[in-house]
Amino acid sequence: MQNSLTRKPIEIKISTVVAVAVLLHEASTPALEAALKEMTTGSPDFFDDEFAVIDVESIAAETVDWDALIPLFKAHGLHPVAVRNAREEDYAIIRSHGLSIDVVSKPRHEPEVIAAQAEVPAPAAKAEPQVIIRNNPAMVIDTPVRAGQRIYARGADLIITASVNNGAEVIADGSIHIYSTLRGRALAGATGNTEARIFALQMEPELVSIAGIYRTFENGFPDLQAQHPAQVRLIGDSIEVSSVKTVG
Structure with missing residues (x-):
């Protein structure tokens, strides 16, 4: 009895869910359907019920038929869970299909070494090369x-x-x-x-x-x-x- 009183009805824990990224370079539903059929060669379990994040950055200026696109992916064994780089005006219809909006924070790329030739005097002796070692977990x-x-x-x-x-x-x-x-x-x-x-x-x-x-x-591994x-x-x-x- 004590356990039933202290046990919480629901727990939230951090979990990693892996999803494949689907990068669209065409907005045309028929073209995408043809590409999926060619890719999967008609195999119904090619994607094995993978979660998918749809990235539309390459077709940001084009209109996507979300009502047709999402069922198309599901029919080929992909289950869209989010859309990346979507137009803000598409957020409502994307969410109406139960998908999340994946907001990408693009990092700033700064050079690791910035050298100003006029400000750095030539060394008197030969300088040893600098070695940068990164700890990759x-x-x-x-x-x-x-x-x-x-x-x-x-x-x-x-x-x-x-x-x-x-x-x-x-x-x-x-x-x-x-x-x-x-x-x-x-x-x-x-x-x-x-x-x-x-x-x-x-x-x-x-x-x-x-x-x-x-x-x-499918045709064998390279020798x-x-x-x-x-x-x-x-x-x-x-x-x-x-x-x-x-x-x-």
Whole structure:
């Protein structure tokens, strides 16, 4: 009886919910529908009921048919939960569909070193180069990641010392390091870090992604140099898979 009196009817805790970012470059619903059909190749579980944040920054000046767009994504296994970079006049209709408005705070990019040549005298002796070391946090997982599991290293790199099995998903805002076999899905640079990479001693992934750009391997994985770990990185707008050549 005492527990029922002291227990709160509802608790609110901080939780991390991972959502894919859907960047729209077209406002035309038929064009988007055709693109989704081509992307999913008709597979109803391609996106596996993923939450989605719709980013309309590229089509900010165009009119979006939200009444058609949101059901379109749901029909293809994506569940929109928020819209990013929307026009203020669209807020009401977006909220009427139960979606949130994701307000993006864009950081100011300031140079790390500002040099004024006229104000800095030449050094009398040869100056040693300045080395800046940043502490990048990391999440470490020592057990296998099994089918159905999802691990997200928010604001950090992800280090896994065991295998990532088929049907598992590992996500990091930074890079992903797997000291075993990657067979599931790996998504690095989840918040847009295009410099993030994915490393594994053996690559057999279902899907890899860097900063939202993904690649699947229905036609087989690229032949890599034997006995070398592999890496996935972003070159322009393309995912590159290559061997990591060790020294020694």
